[in-house]
Amino acid sequence: MTLATALVSVKPREKSGPRTGARYAFQVHVCLAKVLDWHVAGSDYRAVFDHFDDLAVITGPDDPDKIAFFQIKGNQSGPWTAAKLAKKEGESPCTPVGKMYHHTTIFGSAVTRCTFLTNASFSFTLADGTKTSSDHRNIAHANLGPKDSEVIAKALDLDFAPPRSPSENIVLHYERTDVPVTGYDTMVKGKLVEMLKNTDGLAVSALYRTLVEEVTARTNDATEYSSIDDIYARKSLSRKNLADAISAAENRRGILDSWSIIEDELKDAGRPIAFRVRLKTQTITHLRGCTNRSARSVTLSEIVNKPLATIETVLMECDKLLPVVEMVKAQLQMSELSSYDAIEIDAAIFVELFEAMNGK
Secondary structure (H helix, E strand, O other): OOHHHHHHOOOOOOOOOOOOOOHHHHHHHHHHHHHHHHHHHHOEEEEEOOOOOOOEEEEOOOOOOOEEEEEEOOOOOOOEHHHHHOOOOOOOOHHHHHHHHHHHHHHEEEEEEEEEEEEOEEEEHHHHHHHHOOOEEEEEHHHHHHHHHHHHHHHHHHOOOOOOOHHHHHEEEEEOOOOOOHHHHHHHHHHHHHOOOOOOOHHHHHHHHHHHHHHHHHHHOOOOOHHHHHHHHHHEEHHHHHHHHHHHHOOOOOOOOOHHHHHHHHHHHHOOOOHHHHHHHHHHHHHHHHOOHHHHHHHHHHHHHHHHHHHHHHHHHHOOOOOHHHHHHHHHHHHHOOOHHHHHHHEEEEEEHHHHHHOO
């Protein structure tokens, strides 16, 4: 059975459907971060979301022949140990490492690796006798010392009798993501900024929202698939898909490109020239701060962006920005903005409104 046939014909062990919450949002952002890393590395990838595992990447996208799986776990209560990864819980496969290894029983030699991907560090003793630290971000199972290897082996024995083929030494890996459990959005936006630093005028916030929506929609899709093309269309993103999204973002007009429209509206509203000059200057300052991931600018953007979801219909139908700016102001919690000048707030609102109107 080919890899493409198995992806379609074999039913996943778990199929959860739509989910919400911070824990789920963390998973989505970890998936997106991996996709961005693969894109920067130049890989010809196709990422598949929440199909057999939290994330998978297929090589040979047009005629798939290899696949790697990633089980994503957030943890705020200390490092992962061999004992935690071997903990028995639920039905077969009954351990975290067992759930990882299980993919080899379905996809056989097509599986290149099964990775436990987490924000937390690992506490292992390696084969050379040294202890892992927070700097160990990608650890092959084959590099574990005999004590930790034995703990994992006994956990796998519960569901997969030895001798096993392939050996866990070949397929199991433990990787640490740089995406935190809280603040995951800031981290992923930063990755986008770094990836696109030579692209002038691109609306990064709008592109970020688009990509998160795309990954979320594909993760949540619980359709019964009849072909590999169905899976590609509904559950995956490829290098070409991301390149197309970036290209579309590059073609959107940025707020400074369209400043004459805002300038005319401000004139019609009777705003004096001094205000108009200060607003444009502050808008440039705010955009630069967001690009450089200035905490002050990023925080302000996040605060003024909160009310936009509640006025989405008005925003899409409006032909003037100023009334919507005032509508946003009315919904802001001014206690969160005590350290910002009025002109800073106005500039941030104009930027977020313009990106919301032109970035979808």
